[in-house]
Amino acid sequence: MEDLEILRPSFVTKVWGGTKLAKLKSISDETILPLGESWEISRHADGPSKLENGQSLDQLLEEVDLPYLVKFIDTTDNLSIQVHPGDEYAKRVEKSSGKTECWLILESGPNTGIYLGLKEGVTKERLEEALLQKEDISLLLQFHPVSRGDFFFVPAGAIHAIGRGVTLAEIQQSSGITYRVWDWNRQGIDGKPRELHISKALDVINFEATFNNLKTFKIKKGIFNQEQQRLVTHSDFNVDLYCQKSGETIRLDEVNERRLRSLVCLEGELECRSKGILSYESALLTSSGSYKVFCKGEGSSQNSIFIFIS
Secondary structure: OOOEEEEEOEEEEEEEEEOHHHHHOOOOOHHHOOEEEEEEEOOOOOOOOEEOOOOOOOOHHHOOEOOEEEEEEEOOOOOOEEEOOOHHHHHHHOOOOOOOEEEEEEEEOOOOEEEEEEOOOOOHHHHHHHHHOOOOHHHHEEEEEOOOOOEEEEOOOOOEEEOOOEEEEEEEEOOOOOEEEEOOOOEOOOOOEOOOOHHHHHHHOOOOOOOOOHHHHOOEOOHHHOOEEEEEEOOOOEEEEEEEEOOOEEEEOOOOOOEOEEEEEEEOEEEEOOEEEEOOEEEEEOOOOOEEEEEOOEOOEOEEEEEEEO
């Protein structure tokens, strides 16, 4: 077993997906189109990533944990309006962990954005009424225009949807529990309406005004303009962002010896333990202690941008 393992992701077809991720990953298999998600670092049964030799991550997880999941997401249409439960509800009802997540916006088209949080004054009764009357539920949510370098923290209980024309990196708890509230009255890939989970969604949506504010969502702009920063601290994942010039070496220190750490290259090229990691590639750091990451840049890029998850 190597002390740094570059991973093969799982690919997930979505009705709102497209072709961009396939191009970024140099994939010619059209059967996975429209491609919406690339599960980069995952032990989840719905989309497990694998080692370069094709083996599963099971051997790595015998003594350490991987409580988080990392995805690349690309949209050509809006995702469903949805919500994820917290740990207590998910364990009691779904026998699973909850799902808190965060997003780093990598690319966005004109007039693109995300829906996150309820507008002021929207109560549970008002949302129920809107669903019963088949209203456009997006009108009850806050819309945030996005651009490259934006960051959003999405705690369990926050109603949300990623809008069309957005490419992002998502770090989340290792859970697949999603409750759809509304899906824009569209058909799924199979030509049938996708299942909604309105009762459970209403159970877990946080309607408190103090929850649905900018402070809760930790919104940041221009995150790629700062060399190093901690984006979020959570019980299941810490996310550190590095934006370094080509030729620099960064030392990543031990943080949690009971949890696997990982690297996700967003731009440029990295070298770590004699292995090269290119843009949109991910790797697990499988031994304890410090790692040194050399930032090489790639092509015309003079920077290397990566996230370190611990």
